[in-house]
Amino acid sequence: MPFPAGAPVIDTMIGFREAGWGQYDYIRRQTKDRESREELDFPAEFLFRDVPKDLPTADPVAVTVAEMDRWGVHKGLIRINDDVSRDALRRFPDRFIPQLRLDPHHGMDALRQLVREYETSGVRAVSLFPAGYLPQVPINDKKMYPIYAKCVELGLPVFVCAGVPGPRVRMAAQHVELIDEVMYDFPELVLVTRHGCEPWTDLAVKLMLKWPNLYYSTSAFAPRHYPAAIVDYANTRGADKVLYAGYFPSGLSLERIMTELPAVPFKDSVWPGFLHGNAARVLGLAT
Template sequence: MSGSSTPVAYGGFDGGFIDTLIGLPTDHRQLYETMRRQMLRDAGSQEMTMPAEYMFHDVPLRDGDPDADPVAVTLAEMDRFGVEVGLIGLGAAPEAAARALTDHPDRFVGCLTLDPNRGMEGIRELVAAHERWGLRAVAVFPHGVSPQVPLDAPLMYPIYAKCVELGLPIFLTVGIAGPRVPSTKVQKVELLDQVMYDFPELVVVMRHGAEPWVEMAVKLMIKWPNLHYSTSAFAPRYYPQEIVDYANSRGADRILYAGYFPMGLTLERIFTEMPDVGFTDDVWPNFLRGNAARILGLDG
């Protein structure tokens, strides 16, 4: 594990981790500009670096060096904590993301976030991005687009179908996420029951906690073999106990590590708290690497 002073072994596994939600410390206001302009109504949200800043003690984006090379900053943090590969979005800071994917293809892989409201224009963008970058995933933030689009809405189905055709997993934000916009009508976990039925080949990864419907998330993972859960935007001390118990019993191949650097969490905080998560030894290799490697097609 390069760059780390004191490696911590997780069930004998101490490096080569895959982070399925990592970013570059650039100006992310543009990423959230549509939400800020069209959706956020409270004065506090207008002043935040990112719309869920109130949920985090220290937001790395807010305190970062604006003159630092964002790609170098993220790489240094990855090296420090044993993260070998990071899944980054192409929507935020597209120039920096493009440079990361071009200059460091062994360290970064791309994920395209789509707005279902764009219809076939978005599908064409997906195809073009996949041809250019060899995408490893697609993402949709149902309550973060305007108008909002439920997980099981007809507007989502062309994206799901194209993901199946291209062999790409889709990361979906579920549950009550942080930005102060309504979530309950569009991000209810139960809506995935119909989606998984209609698209049995679709690989879905739930993002951002699934709260307060974590029990439902576990029930649906037991039912649907292509449904997974990532720990994005949660410090390890707050991983839901239902998820830890599921991973330790029958769900070791369904739970993926995801951080939230630099949007809300530092890797230092994440990996300081990580050893206290109650995963059994056999869960750690899959959680920190194996499941993401399989889903993102990085096994080779």
């Protein structure tokens, strides 16, 4: 089951190391334990080893592009909710794919923001973090439904965190069983889970078998820890449903990911879709 060296790679979760750690304040504000509030730079840092924390920050975009070049990542899906990411999209429009993180608490303003960015920035996806909002907004909450409806209208996929969150916040908002109701109410919605769906990975597989437009991405997991249920699903009936996603620079280096990836026991026929084809189809990119 050889890894196809030199194959095009689309990373459906990549970003930039900015100076300081203020980008995680929105998570830290709802934590209650002292370590999360006072000691951890990255709220889920305790789950990872060798977090790439010491990257240069003078030009975060250049650092990420250099790592992408080094490890063969052709394109990366980035959130354009900050100036650094917008700078990346401006400087390297052929390397970065824009997505927008929305806050369902903003109601109609969130929908207006989405339409504006869709028309002006070419946004290709929406990102949601149910456990990261304050207060939290469950996957199937009525506040989410206008966003789902607008994404169906615009033909945009939604990437949503599912499963127990890494930061020390409550998990109920991301229970995988909540996805079933959403897919029932929005069968045209393309939904891609992030961050593993654990400990309900078997349920995630069952739901992907049930719902044609439900997908899984491998964000925040080093390849050696990909859930066995997901590898087995990709090798059997789910070759077109599992997308590669990294976690650089939040918790994983591209070096670790790409060094471990060849050992994942995917069938030869799975790799092209996993590395590139499935993401290209979901994001509406030319292949």
